[in-house]
Amino acid sequence: xxxxRILALGSLLLSASSATAHADALRDQATAIFKPIxxxxxxxxxxxINADQVALGKQLFFEPRLSSSHVISCNxxxxxxxxxxxxxxxxxxHAWQKGARNSPTVFxxxxxxxxxxxxxxxxxxxxxxxxxxxxxxxHSTPQDVExxxxxxxxxxxxxxxxxxxxxxxxxxxNMARAIQAFESTLITPDSRFDRYLKGxxxxxxxxxxxxxxxxxxxxxxxxxxxxxxxxxxxxQFGVVQKPNNKVLPDADQGRFAITKTQSxxxxxxxxxxRNVALTAPYxxxxxxxxxxxxxxxxxxxxxxxxxxxxxxTAITAFLKTLTGTQPRVEYPLLPPSSEKTPRPKG
Amino acid sequence: xxxxRILALGSLLLSASSATAHADALRDQATAIFKPIxxxxxxxxxxxINADQVALGKQLFFEPRLSSSHVISCNxxxxxxxxxxxxxxxxxxHAWQKGARNSPTVFxxxxxxxxxxxxxxxxxxxxxxxxxxxxxxxHSTPQDVExxxxxxxxxxxxxxxxxxxxxxxxxxxNMARAIQAFESTLITPDSRFDRYLKGxxxxxxxxxxxxxxxxxxxxxxxxxxxxxxxxxxxxQFGVVQKPNNKVLPDADQGRFAITKTQSxxxxxxxxxxRNVALTAPYxxxxxxxxxxxxxxxxxxxxxxxxxxxxxxTAITAFLKTLTGTQPRVEYPLLPPSSEKTPRPKG
Numbered sequence: 001x002x003x004x005r006i007l008a009l010g011s012l013l014l015s016a017s018s019a020t021a022h023a024d025a026l027r028d029q030a031t032a033i034f035k036p037i038x039x040x041x042x043x044x045x046x047x048x049i050n051a052d053q054v055a056l057g058k059q060l061f062f063e064p065r066l067s068s069s070h071v072i073s074c075n076x077x078x079x080x081x082x083x084x085x086x087x088x089x090x091x092x093x094h095a096w097q098k099g100a101r102n103s104p105t106v107f108x109x110x111x112x113x114x115x116x117x118x119x120x121x122x123x124x125x126x127x128x129x130x131x132x133x134x135x136x137x138x139h140s141t142p143q144d145v146e147x148x149x150x151x152x153x154x155x156x157x158x159x160x161x162x163x164x165x166x167x168x169x170x171x172x173x174n175m176a177r178a179i180q181a182f183e184s185t186l187i188t189p190d191s192r193f194d195r196y197l198k199g200x201x202x203x204x205x206x207x208x209x210x211x212x213x214x215x216x217x218x219x220x221x222x223x224x225x226x227x228x229x230x231x232x233x234x235x236q237f238g239v240v241q242k243p244n245n246k247v248l249p250d251a252d253q254g255r256f257a258i259t260k261t262q263s264x265x266x267x268x269x270x271x272x273x274r275n276v277a278l279t280a281p282y283x284x285x286x287x288x289x290x291x292x293x294x295x296x297x298x299x300x301x302x303x304x305x306x307x308x309x310x311x312x313t314a315i316t317a318f319l320k321t322l323t324g325t326q327p328r329v330e331y332p333l334l335p336p337s338s339e340k341t342p343r344p345k346g
Numbered sequence: 347x348x349x350x351r352i353l354a355l356g357s358l359l360l361s362a363s364s365a366t367a368h369a370d371a372l373r374d375q376a377t378a379i380f381k382p383i384x385x386x387x388x389x390x391x392x393x394x395i396n397a398d399q400v401a402l403g404k405q406l407f408f409e410p411r412l413s414s415s416h417v418i419s420c421n422x423x424x425x426x427x428x429x430x431x432x433x434x435x436x437x438x439x440h441a442w443q444k445g446a447r448n449s450p451t452v453f454x455x456x457x458x459x460x461x462x463x464x465x466x467x468x469x470x471x472x473x474x475x476x477x478x479x480x481x482x483x484x485h486s487t488p489q490d491v492e493x494x495x496x497x498x499x500x501x502x503x504x505x506x507x508x509x510x511x512x513x514x515x516x517x518x519x520n521m522a523r524a525i526q527a528f529e530s531t532l533i534t535p536d537s538r539f540d541r542y543l544k545g546x547x548x549x550x551x552x553x554x555x556x557x558x559x560x561x562x563x564x565x566x567x568x569x570x571x572x573x574x575x576x577x578x579x580x581x582q583f584g585v586v587q588k589p590n591n592k593v594l595p596d597a598d599q600g601r602f603a604i605t606k607t608q609s610x611x612x613x614x615x616x617x618x619x620r621n622v623a624l625t626a627p628y629x630x631x632x633x634x635x636x637x638x639x640x641x642x643x644x645x646x647x648x649x650x651x652x653x654x655x656x657x658x659t660a661i662t663a664f665l666k667t668l669t670g671t672q673p674r675v676e677y678p679l680l681p682p683s684s685e686k687t688p689r690p691k692g
Contacts, residue, residue: 062427071422071438081408081680088690092417096442278682290685331675334427336624339636344434 023201026209029216035227036194037108037274037324041185044110049181052162057182059158059332060175065148067138069094070344074131074179078106080329083278084186089286093131094139095346100252102286107327108274110184112231117284118255119234119269124180129172139346142172148342149175154335188275188324196321204321211318214311219303223270229322231272237283238266240304243297246287254284277320292316369547372555375562381573382540383454383620383670387531390456395527398508403528405504405678406521411494413484415440416690420477420525424452426675429624430532435632439477440485441692446598448632453673454620456530458577463630464601465580465615470526475518485692488518494688495521500681534621534670542667550667557664560657565649569616575668577618583629584612586650589643592633600630623666638662 038044060066061074077091077099078084084107091099101117109115115127131137132145149155150170159169162178193212195203204212215221224230234255237248248266255267268284281287282294295315299307307315384390406412407420423437423445424430430453437445447463455461461473477483478491495501496516505515508524539558541549550558561567570576580601583594594612601613614630627633628640641661645653653661 059427064425064432069438070434071432076417079410079680080677081405083682086410086417087683088416092415280683289689326679329677331426331677333672334425336429337433337626343635 023209026213027196027199027201030212031197033216033221033225034193034197034229036197037111037187037189037191037227039189041187044184044187049184050162052158053178053181054185055182055332056155056158056162057178057180058329059155059334060179061182062332063334065152065334065337065341065344066132066140066145066175067094068140068144068345072138074106074128077103077131077137080186080327083107083275083326084109085279087280089281091137093137094135097136099134099136101284102281104271105275105279106183107186107188108228108272108324109231110180110187111228112269112272113233114231114269117268118258120258124183125173125176128176128179128183132175144342145172145175146170151338151340151342152335153338158335186327188326191274191324192321193318194324204318207314207317208321209318211314211316214307214314215318218299218305218307218311218315220298220315223302224273228272228274230270233270234264234267235270235302236265236267238301240302241300242266243301247283247285247297248301249285252284273319273322275323275326277323291319295319369555372559373542373545373547376558377543379562379567379571380539380543380575382543383457383533383535383537383573385535387533390530390533395530396508398504399524399527400531401528401678402501402504402508403524403526404675405501405680406525407528408678409680411498411680411683411687411690412478412486412491412521413440414486414490414691418484420452420474423449423477423483426532426673429453429621429672430455431625433626435627437483439483440481443482445480445482447630448627450617451621451625452529453532453534454574454618454670455577456526456533457574458615458618459579460577460615463614464604466601466604470529471519471522474522474525474529478521490688491518491521492516497684497686497688498681499684504681532673534672537620537670538667539664540670550664553660553663554667555664557660557662560653560660561664564645564651564653564657564661566644566661569648570619574618574620576616579616580610580613581616581648582611582613584647586648587646588612589647593629593631593643594647595631598630619665619668621669621672623669637665641665 042048064070064073066073072093077086079086084105086103090101091103093099104117110124113119115121115124116130121127121130129142132140133142149159156170159174163169163174166174192203192208215224223233223235226232237243237254242248253265255264256262258264271283277291280291281289282291283297288294288297292312295312296307299305299312388394410416410419412419418439423432425432430451432449436447437449439445450463456470459465461467461470462476467473467476475488478486479488495505502516505520505524509515509520512520538549538554561570569579569581572578583589583600588594599611601610602608604610617629623637626637627635628637629643634640634643638658641658642653645651645658
């Protein structure tokens with residue numbers, strides 16, 4: 001081999017090895033900040049979830065008789081087919097009333113530290129009781145729910161099977177527990193980003209890696225980290241610069257309504273970013289439809305940075321790699337009412 | 347063997363053989379009047395349905411973006427989990443408006459001679475276009491539907507695959523064709539009654555057979571016959587005696603609105619009775635919740651007969667044997683909108 005050729009080969013090897021080192025450095029950074037979604041529910045919970053509770057919870061998740069109208073179910077606003085959300089600014093509930101905030105996805109929600117935009121429910125069990133009773137959502141009461149479920153023989157036996165040690169298996173609390181069990185199965189493993197985290201260098205292209213690098217370097221990861229890239233902590237929306245009144249309406253003061261603490265004004269739970277490409281429109285107000293625009297809003301509002309077009313484009317490309325394998329759910333059969341079942345109201 | 351014993355055995359055999367003859371006679375009558383639901387869709391259609399159209403049609407059936415609000419889908423009122431209907435008197439549609447008539451089940455609807463309570467659609471393709479455009483149901487237009495579906499890349503390719511010979515695969519007509527293809531798969535074979543028709547004498551108990559006998563003898567079968575026990579012909583509701591104004595409201599004159607023929611006043615398509623135990627409340631008005639009461643109403647209104655309690659109880663027991671194997675449907679993944687997708691309205 002000619003000396004010149006040897007030199008050229010040497011430089012090529014050096015460059016390749018430096019590229020590898022660079023790639024490894026990015027993954028090292030990423031794995032320190034993020035975690036993949038577990039492939040198996042049991043990995044997540046350490047133990048198998050009670051299959052009878054999951055089966056019952058699936059029926060209840062699709063059960064319109066949990067609403068006073070018998071028209072609205074959990075799935076109405078947390079649609080299993082569309083990323084676990086409903087793709088409208090704020091949900092439509094009882095009597096066509098609009099909810100106050102955008103419906104958060106139910107997928108991977110079990111991995112969040114708390115539930116709702118303001119974190120007012122500590123877990124999915126507590127969360128599940130909210131919309132059922134909310135007058136602008138399902139507009140029911142624990143009493144009505146218990147009366148309804150107790151009147152349906154197949155539910156009585158399903159609750160008995162799912163909660164065999166309870167004196168009163170059919171209860172509002174157990175409804176919420178069963179829904180939590182089902183929702184805990186709604187995780188979306190094996191996104192391209194997770195495959196990258198686990199060592200598959202080809203899972204992301206260079207634009208997406210560039211986006212990941214920018215997402216880290218710009219500081220997005222101060223809030224959007226962990227397994228769900230969010231969902232763990234609380235921050236003020238507009239900590240550096242308040243977004244406009246449409247995106248951050250004055251009237252909704254976020255966590256302040258729960259804690260009554262001044263410093264919680266306009267504080268929200270950090271939005272988890274898994275499957276974010278499927279869950280437009282964005283923010284608690286649901287007023288931004290375009291993911292790239294949402295990234296730009298975050299740049300100015302939270303980081304005080306005017307991200308340039310290349311940066312928002314790259315970050316958006318990265319965020320699209322967070323779409324995991326969507327849960328495949330067989331539509332449950334809902335047991336028929338009996339003559340004792342309360343009739344729909346309104 | 348003692349002569350007395352021989353005599354007793356002979357009479358037992360005679361009585362058994364007369365019971366068998368009686369049982370065979372009932373089945374002979376029944377098989378002349380009714381037909382079982384086919385076990386396979388291909389038996390029904392003579393040929394396999396286009397699988398790409400079925401897959402697309404399933405997505406469209408669950409697609410809330412076919413409604414102007416992006417909230418209402420076919421499944422909202424023809425719920426796959428509850429007998430293909432919605433178990434409310436009349437459906438709730440756009441802006442919480444109530445439809446005029448009870449939502450008929452989509453299950454086995456492909457076997458009906460026409461669609462809607464007044465038979466105004468000749469088939470499921472024509473039917474599917476109705477609710478999408480109805481201002482009190484999904485409140486959309488063919489133009490909006492085509493614009494929406496054309497803006498979603500995954501739908502564009504799915505329509506192309508399902509309708510490969512069309513110049514313009516994404517069309518309102520093809521939406522309806524795909525929905526029809528999916529709905530054609532929603533049949534419920536293997537009810538206990540069908541097993542009986544096919545020769546399984548144990549599939550019905552004596553009360554249910556008594557109900558079948560009464561259903562035939564009382565004359566219910568003049569209208570409720572064939573594979574769907576109805577769905578083939580038109581008759582006046584209240585042909586002998588008009589039911590009360592709640593069950594048969596004056597304002598809804600049935601088929602008269604379509605044909606403008608005097609003799610079509612209060613004429614409706616005979617309700618198909620498959621899975622009737624799952625689809626309360628009953629009649630086009632949805633005003634009768636109890637199946638036994640519905641049977642009694644039919645007796646006076648259509649037959650001019652005051653059926654006694656034993657008869658209505660037996661017929662009701664028979665009707666409950668018409669519940670077939672419900673379709674198991676995996677919830678489809680709905681492709682995400684693009685920036686060109688029209689936003690939900692209202």
